Amino acid sequence: MTTLALARSWRPKTFPELLGQDHVVKALTHALDQGRLHHAWLFTGTRGVGKTTIARILAKALNCIGPDGQGQMTSQPCGKCAACLEIDAGRYVDYIEMDAASNRGVDEMAQLLEKASYAPSNGRYKVYMIDEVHMLTNHAFNAMLKTLEEPPEHVKFILATTDPQKIPVTILSRCLQFNLKQMPVPLIVEHLQTVLAAEKVESEIGALRVLAKAAQGSMRDALSLTDQAIAYAAGTVTQASVRNMLGTLDDAYLIQVLDALANKNGAALVAVAQEMGERSMSFSLALQDLASLIQKIASAQVVPESVLDDWPEAAEIRRLATVFSKEEAQLFYQIAITSRPDLSLAPDEQTGFSMALLRMLAFRPGSAGSGPSQSAGSVSNGAASTATKPAAAKPASAAPSAAPASAAAPKSITSAATSAPAPKSTTSAATSAASPATASTSDRPDWHSLMRALPVRGLVQQLAHQTELQDWVDSAQGVKATVITSLPQLASADCVGRLSEALSVHYGKKVQIEVVEGAVEKTVAKIDAQVQQEKRQNAEERIAADPFVQQLEREFGAKVVSGSVRPA
Numbered sequence: 001m002t003t004l005a006l007a008r009s010w011r012p013k014t015f016p017e018l019l020g021q022d023h024v025v026k027a028l029t030h031a032l033d034q035g036r037l038h039h040a041w042l043f044t045g046t047r048g049v050g051k052t053t054i055a056r057i058l059a060k061a062l063n064c065i066g067p068d069g070q071g072q073m074t075s076q077p078c079g080k081c082a083a084c085l086e087i088d089a090g091r092y093v094d095y096i097e098m099d100a101a102s103n104r105g106v107d108e109m110a111q112l113l114e115k116a117s118y119a120p121s122n123g124r125y126k127v128y129m130i131d132e133v134h135m136l137t138n139h140a141f142n143a144m145l146k147t148l149e150e151p152p153e154h155v156k157f158i159l160a161t162t163d164p165q166k167i168p169v170t171i172l173s174r175c176l177q178f179n180l181k182q183m184p185v186p187l188i189v190e191h192l193q194t195v196l197a198a199e200k201v202e203s204e205i206g207a208l209r210v211l212a213k214a215a216q217g218s219m220r221d222a223l224s225l226t227d228q229a230i231a232y233a234a235g236t237v238t239q240a241s242v243r244n245m246l247g248t249l250d251d252a253y254l255i256q257v258l259d260a261l262a263n264k265n266g267a268a269l270v271a272v273a274q275e276m277g278e279r280s281m282s283f284s285l286a287l288q289d290l291a292s293l294i295q296k297i298a299s300a301q302v303v304p305e306s307v308l309d310d311w312p313e314a315a316e317i318r319r320l321a322t323v324f325s326k327e328e329a330q331l332f333y334q335i336a337i338t339s340r341p342d343l344s345l346a347p348d349e350q351t352g353f354s355m356a357l358l359r360m361l362a363f364r365p366g367s368a369g370s371g372p373s374q375s376a377g378s379v380s381n382g383a384a385s386t387a388t389k390p391a392a393a394k395p396a397s398a399a400p401s402a403a404p405a406s407a408a409a410p411k412s413i414t415s416a417a418t419s420a421p422a423p424k425s426t427t428s429a430a431t432s433a434a435s436p437a438t439a440s441t442s443d444r445p446d447w448h449s450l451m452r453a454l455p456v457r458g459l460v461q462q463l464a465h466q467t468e469l470q471d472w473v474d475s476a477q478g479v480k481a482t483v484i485t486s487l488p489q490l491a492s493a494d495c496v497g498r499l500s501e502a503l504s505v506h507y508g509k510k511v512q513i514e515v516v517e518g519a520v521e522k523t524v525a526k527i528d529a530q531v532q533q534e535k536r537q538n539a540e541e542r543i544a545a546d547p548f549v550q551q552l553e554r555e556f557g558a559k560v561v562s563g564s565v566r567p568a
Contacts, residue, residue: 002117005196005223005224005227006199006223006224006226006227007048007220007223007224007227008047010195010223011053011083012050012053012057013027013055013057013060013077013079013088014057014076014079015028015061015075015076017333018050018053018054019050019183019187019191019219020049020050020181020182020184020187020219021049021050021054021180023178023181024043024054024178024180025283026056026098027178028054028061028075028077028167030072032061032062032074032075032295033075036074037156038175038176039151039155039156039157039159040151040156040157040158040159040174040175040176040328041058041149041156041157041159041175041176041177042133042159042160042161042167042172042175042176042177042178043158043159043160043161043176043178043180043560044160044161044162044164044177044178044179044180045162045179045180045181045182046162046180046182046216046217046218047162047218047221048218048219048220048221048222048284049180049181049183049217049218049219050180050181050219051131051160051180051542052096052097052129052131052160054180055097055129055158055160056087056088056095056125056129056478057077058127058158059087059092059095059125059127059158060077060079060083060084060087060088060124061073061074061075061077062124062125062127062156063083063094063095063123063124063125063127064077064078064081064083064084064089065081065082065083065124066078066081067080067081070245072183072298073124074152077469082122083123091119092122092123093122093123094120094122094123094125094126094127094317095123095127095129096112096126096127096128096129097131098112098128098129098131099128099131099132099520100131100132100133100134100135100136101131101135102548103134103326104135104136104137104140105137105139105140105386106137106139106140106143107144107566108140108304109136109140109143109144109507110143111168113129113143113144113147114124114292114365114537115156116128116147116151116152117152119154120154125154125155125156126154127155127156127157127158128154128155128156128157128158129158129159129160130157130158130159130348131138131160132160132161132162133159133160133161133164133167133171133413134163134164134165134167135477138168141167141168141170141171144171144175145170145171148171148174148175149174154518157175159175160169164177172220182216182217182218183217183218183219183222184217185209185212185213185217186212188208188211188212188215188219188222189205189208189209189212190207190220191219192211192212192223192226192398193205193208195223195226196208196226196237198326199230201230201236201237202236202237203236203237203238204236204238204239205440206239206312207229207237207238207239207241207242209239209312210239210242210243210246210248211225211226211229214246214248216507223285225246227367228245229241229242232244232245246285246288247280247282247285247409248281248282248285249276249281249282249285249286251289251293251312251313251316252271253275253276253281254286254289254290254293255313255316255320256268256272257269257272257290257357258293258294258297258320258323258324260272260357260362261324261332261357261361262320262323262324264364266358266360266361268359269354269357269358269361270354271441272357273350273353273354273357274350276350276353277350279328283343283349283350283353283455284340284343286353287339287340287343287353287356288338288549290336291333291336291337291500293313293317294332294336296311296313296317297317297320297321297324297329298326298330298333300317300318300321301324301326302323302326304318304321309396325365325494327365327458327459328364328365330362331363331364331365332360332487335356335359335360336356336360339352339353339356339359342356343501350523363457363458365457365458365459365460365494370440372381443472443474444469444472445469445472447468447469447483448522448523448524448527449465450506451464451465451524452524454499454502454503454506455502456499457499459490459492459495460495460498460499460502462490463485463487463490463495463496463499464496464499464524464529465516465523465525465526466485466486466487466490466520466523466524467483467484467485467515467520468484468485468517468520468521468522468523469481469482469483470482470483470484476512478510478511478512479503479507479509479510479511480511480512480514481503481511481512481513481514482513482514482516483513483514483515483516484515484516484517484518484519484520485515485516485517485518485520485523486517486519486520488515488517491515494499496513496515499513500512500513532567535567535568536565536566539565539566539567539568540560540565543560543565
């Protein structure tokens with residue numbers, strides 16, 4: 001004896017049993033209670049959300065006669081009368097379910113409409129349920145227009161589709177349309193708990209979350225996957241068995257990936273991808289799960305209360321939300337979702353997944369400062385040498401050297417240092433008091449050339465290209481640079497800090513940057529724009545002076561479109 005599938009044995013038979021579609025249940029229940037019934041309904045939504053189920057419950061509500069055979073139309077069908085039992089069994093003569101995918105022609109529609117004129121055999125109404133109605137041909141749609149608009153009083157039409165965009169507006173205007181929602185994951189988990197408890201099958205809550213997530217909003221898919229999980233586990237449905245069955249990724253791997261990104265550890269990223277490949281995991285699903293996790297991290301950064309305590313990964317999400325900046329979370333999410341289609345173009349999926357992770361590392365904001373010439377070892381050595389240098393006390397006579405602030409002086413935005421000041425020792429303090437360190441402003445660098453050569457990317461590069469050097473003080477303690485910009489929105493503390501770090505690595509000593517707001521005459525961006533404009537103007541002049549172009553203009557009245565010329 002075969003066991004009935006969970007999706008069939010647990011199909012709702014009354015409106016209160018229907019989950020996740022309260023807006024549809026409320027409208028239909030009120031219509032049935034008040035006797036204000038339309039002659040045609042259209043249910044739309046993805047697979048497995050209850051379109052056919054609602055149609056059968058509605059057909060029972062229209063034809064229910066009660067256990068005593070004297071009942072009237074009701075929103076709460078009894079489930080015991082002949083009409084209810086036969087509709088549930090699929091053999092009620094006045095409830096006709098038609099699959100439009102296999103009966104899509106005008107001839108089939110003409111036969112159906114011809115039978116609609118006859119009174120019902122047993123029931124109160126003759127109910128026609130046309131599933132996947134968008135598969136009908138245009139001629140079939142046109143054939144049913146008139147009958148659908150003014151059907152006989154004893155006929156009700158129920159249409160269902162997963163693609164309402166393909167249905168003509170002439171059909172839509174003749175129906176009451178209800179859009180069924182996808183099932184949320186918590187609701188699916190709660191229902192699966194109820195089902196497995198009734199079926200006396202032990203399960204882990206984590207396994208049910210994985211099944212609910214894999215169902216992608218479809219309750220029928222969730223129940224079908226649960227059937228498969230029960231057979232696969234052959235006992236308690238555990239999270240490990242479900243993940244092995246589906247080929248999904250354990251969240252521990254995703255946490256390892258994000259920790260490696262936080263530590264800028266490329267070797268760890270490649271090792272995680274290698275281990276996943278050895279376990280034959282789906283890299284497409286891995287990128288999907290990674291994008292989902294990064295989305296939760298980005299949400300936690302903006303709305304901390306969006307992280308629910310009952311999530312297994314809630315603690316890790318809160319931790320990683322403080323590790324990454326908002327810009328990094330957005331970048332990682334974009335790379336994760338755009339890399340999934342590229343997996344089919346890669347030599348193999350593991351290679352494509354590894355390149356996606358390395359792309360996150362390479363394009364991480366501020367990561368350009370750790371290029372080949374600035375390895376981790378050199379940075380550490382530079383930091384150590386900076387930390388061991390005694391910090392000289394600033395002489396009191398140096399204070400008046402600053403120019404007095406005027407009303408027109410630019411407004412200070414922010415300043416940042418690459419490292420904390422080194423602790424002062426008594427020896428260095430005494431030495432500094434005896435011979436104060438001298439500061440030099442004569443060795444001002446070529447700021448524009450320096451900004452072009454500096455290995456920074458993203459917002460840090462934009463900030464560098466929109467600044468102009470105002471002051472450069474080189475002392476024993478380090479360098480203090482004051483730059484001016486007309487775009488203060490670029491000078492976030494993070495960007496200024498990363499620019500200071502790149503300059504410190506470049507000079508081998510601490511460089512502190514102070515950014516002030518004001519008008520600038522020369523920046524890298526302005527110089528580049530001026531050079532590009534000169535090239536474009538020169539190209540337009542050369543085109544205008546070209547003999548062939550001039551001949552075309554004379555003989556054919558041709559004209560060079562303004563702004564269309566681009567320098568080679």
